[in-house]
Amino acid sequence: MLKVEDINVYYGNIQALKGVSLEVNEGEIVTLIGANGAGKSTLLKTLSGLLKPKKGSIQYLGKPISGKAAQTIVKAGISHVPEGRRVFANMTVEENLELGAYLRSDKNEIKKDLDKVYEVFPRLQERKKQLSGTLSGGEQQMLAMGRAIMARPKLLLLDEPSMGLAPLFVKTIFKVIQEINQSGTTILLVEQNANMALSIADRGYVIETGKVVLSGTAAELQESD
Ligand code: ADP
């Protein structure tokens, strides 16, 4: 589904990715693990069109997407939930969710997806008329994920979805990621919590200072620790 080959990505003179290659197959949960500053977020930002690789190629569903605009990539079915809780604070929960479906026009279908998100996140339903800025951090994280689901992505890029959450919320988030995957969405998951990530992933890549240093099935990576 996704094939990244030998990409180099820079911030000015700083090289954040040094010849990274990886693959994601349809239906998988693939995790990127590694310390702070390793380049995980940079990779997701490159896949979602926010950064352009200087070298290398990215193939998605058999077509090159390296360097394509973010809007084009969203249309092609890739949604990105960036690090931190990016919600529009002055809009209600429901308005934030509807924004996720802005490229679609079938109102009935959007309503159905809204119900699906509320089924997965009952807390969002209880608060649907509330301004998003008044939600707790964990609820905002759920909202950011809910908004991404509303875009009906084929491939969902999740950046540290468990960061800073209460332990109870962490379990909920990982369960939801599994449910989203089971409903047909392929997932690329960036996590610092390697154990949690590997517990739900099919495969993983370990990234260190801009390079893939290890890859394998979740079981292999759990053994190699
Ligand atoms: P991770 O997500 O694994 O924590 P990042 O992808 O955020 O790592 O960062 C990779 C490298 O790129 C780090 O050395 C970081 O300092 C650098 N970096 C990230 N964002 C920027 C930026 N906006 N400007 C300059 N350097 C950056």
Ligand code: ADP
């Ligand atoms: P923060 O705002 O610090 O990020 P959270 O949003 O993660 O905190 O959690 C807010 C509160 O809701 C916490 O006290 C947490 O224990 C509680 N909580 C977490 N998960 C659930 C849940 N599934 N149902 C009800 N309460 C929860």
